[in-house]
Amino acid sequence: MRKLVSGLGGRAVIAVPYLWLFIFFLVPFFIVLKISLSQVTIAIPPYIPVFNWQDGLAGFFQKLGALSLDNYLWLADDPLYVNAYLSSLRIAAVSTLLTLLVGYPLAYGMARAPLAVRPILLMMVILPFWTSFLIRVYAWIGILKPEGLLNQFLMFLGLIDQPLIIANTTTAVYIGIVYSYLPFMVLPLYATLEKMDYSLIEAAEDLGCTPLAAFWKITFPLSLPGVLAGCMLVFIPAVGEFVIPDLLGGSGTLMIGKTLWNEFFANRDWPVSSAVAIVLLLILVLPIVYFQRAQARAQERAG
Amino acid sequence: MAGTWGRFNITALVLGFAFLYLPILLLVIYSFNESRLVTVWAGFSTRWYVSLLSNRGLMDAAWVTARVAFISATVATVLGTMAAVALTRYTRFRGRLLFSGMVFAPLVMPEVITGLSLLLLFVAIGFDRGFMTVTLAHITFSMCFVAVVVQSRLVSFDRSLEEAAMDLGATPLRAFFQVTLPIILPAVISGWMLAFTLSLDDLVIASFTSGPGATTLPMKIYSQVRLGVTPEINAVCTILIGIVTLGVIAASVVNKRREVRRQREERLAFAG
Numbered sequence: 166m167r168k169l170v171s172g173l174g175g176r177a178v179i180a181v182p183y184l185w186l187f188i189f190f191l192v193p194f195f196i197v198l199k200i201s202l203s204q205v206t207i208a209i210p211p212y213i214p215v216f217n218w219q220d221g222l223a224g225f226f227q228k229l230g231a232l233s234l235d236n237y238l239w240l241a242d243d244p245l246y247v248n249a250y251l252s253s254l255r256i257a258a259v260s261t262l263l264t265l266l267v268g269y270p271l272a273y274g275m276a277r278a279p280l281a282v283r284p285i286l287l288m289m290v291i292l293p294f295w296t297s298f299l300i301r302v303y304a305w306i307g308i309l310k311p312e313g314l315l316n317q318f319l320m321f322l323g324l325i326d327q328p329l330i331i332a333n334t335t336t337a338v339y340i341g342i343v344y345s346y347l348p349f350m351v352l353p354l355y356a357t358l359e360k361m362d363y364s365l366i367e368a369a370e371d372l373g374c375t376p377l378a379a380f381w382k383i384t385f386p387l388s389l390p391g392v393l394a395g396c397m398l399v400f401i402p403a404v405g406e407f408v409i410p411d412l413l414g415g416s417g418t419l420m421i422g423k424t425l426w427n428e429f430f431a432n433r434d435w436p437v438s439s440a441v442a443i444v445l446l447l448i449l450v451l452p453i454v455y456f457q458r459a460q461a462r463a464q465e466r467a468g
Numbered sequence: 469m470a471g472t473w474g475r476f477n478i479t480a481l482v483l484g485f486a487f488l489y490l491p492i493l494l495l496v497i498y499s500f501n502e503s504r505l506v507t508v509w510a511g512f513s514t515r516w517y518v519s520l521l522s523n524r525g526l527m528d529a530a531w532v533t534a535r536v537a538f539i540s541a542t543v544a545t546v547l548g549t550m551a552a553v554a555l556t557r558y559t560r561f562r563g564r565l566l567f568s569g570m571v572f573a574p575l576v577m578p579e580v581i582t583g584l585s586l587l588l589l590f591v592a593i594g595f596d597r598g599f600m601t602v603t604l605a606h607i608t609f610s611m612c613f614v615a616v617v618v619q620s621r622l623v624s625f626d627r628s629l630e631e632a633a634m635d636l637g638a639t640p641l642r643a644f645f646q647v648t649l650p651i652i653l654p655a656v657i658s659g660w661m662l663a664f665t666l667s668l669d670d671l672v673i674a675s676f677t678s679g680p681g682a683t684t685l686p687m688k689i690y691s692q693v694r695l696g697v698t699p700e701i702n703a704v705c706t707i708l709i710g711i712v713t714l715g716v717i718a719a720s721v722v723n724k725r726r727e728v729r730r731q732r733e734e735r736l737a738f739a740g
Contacts, residue, residue: 175640179561182551182611186570189608193585196592271484274477286481288720293488295661295712297669299686299693300705304491307498307697314494347488398576405578407672412693422580429584429676439588442581449578457572 194446201236201439236440246424246441250448253421256335256410257403260342264350264399265392267343272354272391273384276361287355294348302341302412309337309413333415341409346402350395357391358384390459397456401449421445492709499702516703526704529688533668536599536684540606541663547607548614548663549656553644555615556622574612582609583676590677597679605677606667613666614659621655654723661719665712 240246275286293301308314309332316328331337361384369379385392407422414420421441428438499517503510520526551571558564574582586605587597595601625648633643649656671686678684685704692701 175558178550179554179558179567182547182554182571182615183563183567185547185608185611186551186567189586189589189604190570190574191566193589196588197581197585200588267484267487270476270480274480274484277474277477278481288716289485290488292713292716293492295665295716296492296709297665297686297705297712299669299671299689300495300708301491303689303693303697303701303705304495306693307702308491308494310697344487344491351484401576402578405580407580408690422578425580425584426672435588438584442584445578446581449576453573453576456576457569460572461568 197439197442200436201443202233203436204233204235236436237444239437240440240444245419246421249419249421249424250444252419253404253406254448256338256342256418256420257400257406260339260346260403261396261400263339264343264346265396268347268350268354268395269392271347272351272358275351275355276358277363283359290348290351290355298345299408301345302408305337305341305344305413306332309340332413333418335414335418337413337415338410338418338420341413342399342403342406345409346399349398353394353398354388354391357388361387390463394456394459394463397452397459401452401456404449405445495702496706496709499699499706501699501702504699516699517707520700520703520707523700525683526685526688529683529685532599532682533685536603536606536674536682537664537667540603540610540667541660543603544607544611544663545614545656545660548611548659549618551611551615552618552622556619571612571615574609575616577609579670579672580676583673586673587676597677598682601677601679602674602682602684605673606663606670609673610663610666613662614656617659617662618652618655621652625652654726657719657723661715665715668708668712 271290275283275290278286306313310316311328311330311332313332315331316325319325319329331340365383365387366379369383370376374382405422405425406420407426410418410420410423411426414423425438425441425445428434428441498509500512500514501509502513502515551567554561555564555568555571583605586601586608590597590601629651630643630647633647634640638646669686670684671690674684675687675690678687685708689701689704692698
């Protein structure tokens with residue numbers, strides 16, 4: 166493979182995407198960090214710049230003193246933000262668990278289906294993932310609202326005589342997250358369950374294990390890498406979710422993605438929304454790094 | 469393991485797929501509802517599709533979205549494929565850890581953070597917000613998805629084919645275009661389709677990075693959805709679902725055909 170490494174083409178293959186991600190992914194984070202340390206002002210753009218390229222190095226050190234942690238102190242002081250972070254983490258954790266509970270039987274059923282049907286089932290899980298996220302969340306509004314289809318159906322069956330209030334509650338947010346992120350959970354679970362050696366279970370059952378005990382002692386531990394990958398893929402984006410709490414949640418549903426959005430679009434407070442983003446990133450950095458490591462390990466195993 | 473249909477497995481599959489598909493199905497059915505009330509069935513009608521055609525705002529937004537999605541998916545596919553090749557072929561180069569970090573992180577990064585940070589970049593360098601900025605933002609996050617899709621194909625790729633081509637005198641570039649690319653093409657195509665739908669779908673990043681005159685369809689849908697559920701929105705959604713479903717099915721049929729043809733050619737080659 167040494168031949169491919171050398172040469173202009175080889176270098177360009179690395180350099181071009183590297184440079185692109187550097188400019189459009191890494192640099193923006195430093196800008197967010199910088200702005201989170203500036204003061205808000207009424208201007209365009211609405212913040213007092215802390216650094217100025219023209220000032221040179223001396224100006225840089227002088228301006229260093231102007232950096233302020235005010236926005237962070239503000240976040241720590243105001244229970245609204247602290248509660249929003251905590252409640253985002255809680256909502257994301259609960260929905261991740263629910264997604265696992267819904268996704269595991271589905272992935273298991275797929276992995277044990279006859280070989281010929283599996284590609285079709287796999288495609289059926291992926292297909293909703295291709296249709297718009299916004300549309301899938303929107304579909305639930307019509308189902309969950311008081312005069313919506315779910316209540317009509319339950320009242321038709323005679324199970325309830327008062328419409329259930331689900332729309333604009335945290336329950337609706339759970340449903341929305343489980344529904345939207347289900348493919349992210351099912352795919353890694355399916356990948357590990359499908360590769361599993363089922364003769365192990367047969368052996369356990371031959372030795373007197375009940376099917377349930379065999380599941381907990383063999384299947385589940387062996388599927389842990391898939392469980393963890395799926396949970397990361399659901400949990401991390403769910404913490405910062407905006408569309409689902411905004412459309413399905415109510416005034417009582419506090420989530421940090423929505424807080425950031427409001428801070429930015431409604432209050433036009435760029436420094437505070439930058440600080441919100443930086444703190445959110447700090448909270449998520451551990452799971453993200455863990456996810457990357459797991460991805461890299463899986464890739465090395467495959468290669 | 470030859471799979472069998474157990475009672476538990478069937479129940480799990482039926483319930484799971486019902487959960488995945490019923491909401492979309494209901495949305496499609498109610499787009500053909502005569503009544504303005506979305507949840508009360510009043511007979512079959514296509515009037516919402518007709519009224520859609522005269523909705524200039526939606527049509528303009530659809531056109532902007534289609535162009536953004538096409539351009540960003542195409543550029544993202546080139547960049548993402550390069551990134552995938554870089555990650556699988558070059559196991560050591562300076563800054564590789566940072567590089568793989570930058571490729572994987574956007575996959576799970578909350579969209580509000582990506583959107584905000586890109587917007588602040590564009591403001592900092594004095595780039596006017598609009599069509600260009602949305603496209604650049606979409607290229608950036610979707611190239612990472614392309615990279616992951618293509619990379620998963622590249623790791624299982626038999627490199628000896630490429631080496632054989634180079635031993636026979638092909639330059640690395642030529643070996644890539646004549647040997648590697650045709651083989652990984654299905655993955656590259658699904659990468660392009662994924663990038664296209666991600667761009668078609670994106671609300672949050674577009675809302676941050678877009679400017680006047682570049683309202684995308686999700687932004688338009690979102691602003692109308694906030695005012696309430698309307699059959700017209702159901703109709704737009706149904707059309708989008710139809711396009712995506714047709715695209716995915718067409719792509720899988722084409723892939724299947726290619727596979728069958730390849731197998732037949734291999735058989736012929738061995739027979740001859």
